[in-house]
Amino acid sequence: MGRMAFPVPTSLSPSRVEAFTTCPLAFRFASIEKLPEPPSIHATKGSLVHRALELLFTEDPAARTVEAALSALDRAVTEFQTDPEFTLLGLSPEQESAFVDDAERLVRRYFTMEDPRTVREIGIELRLEVAVGALTLRGIIDRLELDDDGGLVVTDYKTGRPPFASREQQKLGGVHFYAFLCQQLFGRRPSRVQLLYLSTGETIVAHPTERSVAFLPRRTLAVFSAVEKACQSGDFRPRTSNLCNMCAFQRWCPAFGGDPERAATEAPSVYAGLDPATAASVAARVAEATDDLDTVGRAAGVA
Ligand code: SF4
Numbered sequence: 001m002g003r004m005a006f007p008v009p010t011s012l013s014p015s016r017v018e019a020f021t022t023c024p025l026a027f028r029f030a031s032i033e034k035l036p037e038p039p040s041i042h043a044t045k046g047s048l049v050h051r052a053l054e055l056l057f058t059e060d061p062a063a064r065t066v067e068a069a070l071s072a073l074d075r076a077v078t079e080f081q082t083d084p085e086f087t088l089l090g091l092s093p094e095q096e097s098a099f100v101d102d103a104e105r106l107v108r109r110y111f112t113m114e115d116p117r118t119v120r121e122i123g124i125e126l127r128l129e130v131a132v133g134a135l136t137l138r139g140i141i142d143r144l145e146l147d148d149d150g151g152l153v154v155t156d157y158k159t160g161r162p163p164f165a166s167r168e169q170q171k172l173g174g175v176h177f178y179a180f181l182c183q184q185l186f187g188r189r190p191s192r193v194q195l196l197y198l199s200t201g202e203t204i205v206a207h208p209t210e211r212s213v214a215f216l217p218r219r220t221l222a223v224f225s226a227v228e229k230a231c232q233s234g235d236f237r238p239r240t241s242n243l244c245n246m247c248a249f250q251r252w253c254p255a256f257g258g259d260p261e262r263a264a265t266e267a268p269s270v271y272a273g274l275d276p277a278t279a280a281s282v283a284a285r286v287a288e289a290t291d292d293l294d295t296v297g298r299a300a301g302v303a
Contacts, residue, residue, distance in 0.1 A: 189208050
């Protein structure tokens with residue numbers, strides 16, 4: 001068939017690795033060809049709320065009140081006014097105020113879930129990387145803290161919906177990654193990983209075990225060797241699912257009558273207003289900042 005080979009990526013987030021299993025072709029477009037994608041309102045809202053909570057935690061513990069959080073949100077909104085992740089959404093003034101109201105609801109709900117004045121954080125928005133075979137896995141820990149017994153606790157804020165119980169294990173894939181990161185970087189696994197679903201107020205808590213920590217590198221290496229094979233053969237198949245509705249690359253997908261080889265030249269002009277460099281950096285930042293597959297639609301189901 002004379003398919004073209006692609007360079008093998010050397011560094012990915014765990015969610016990007018898992019995205020390959022959701023749809024290899026969408027993975028090729030996003031992570032190998034790094035085509036521009038329009039920012040998504042959900043992902044941007046997630047970034048905004050994460051930023052507000054990050055700012056809240058720069059305050060002394062006693063000052064972490066709802067009022068402080070709302071003024072942190074104001075500050076985050078001001079910062080976002082010049083951020084392509086936000087400006088490229090092209091919201092009308094009404095849409096923008098609904099967007100900010102939504103973010104405020106998430107911030108307020110956070111206070112029903114825990115009291116930030118009691119949190120003993122040791123790191124906020126920690127950007128970490130760790131080698132798994134030839135691949136560098138990168139990720140961000142929203143918050144690392146100590147529990148009463150001095151154990152490490154990883155907290156991850158989620159702005160998407162919590163998983164259905166039947167898919168919970170799958171969604172907890174991110175937990176394995178956090179546990180593995182802690183083990184590699186700090187020499188011990190966290191005693192608890194908690195996912196705070198700000199949309200509903202639910203918290204999912206996981207206690208990583210030796211076995212679950214061992215799971216991540218095994219799983220990652222297995223998926224990554226499939227990625228390498230696909231890069232060598234150029235064979236990235238489309239895998240249709242309900243996520244196709246949210247896929248920015250549908251028009252170049254053979255499953256929808258498109259031609260994947262035209263994507264690289266057409267995507268930059270289709271997503272008008274996005275020059276390729278800006279768009280690629282927006283897409284990368286959206287994926288990285290949220291690293292939350294609730295909001296990175298194409299890859300959902302494997303956070
Ligand atoms: S439209 Fe669906 S099958 Fe096609 S690339 Fe996107 S996610 Fe994959």
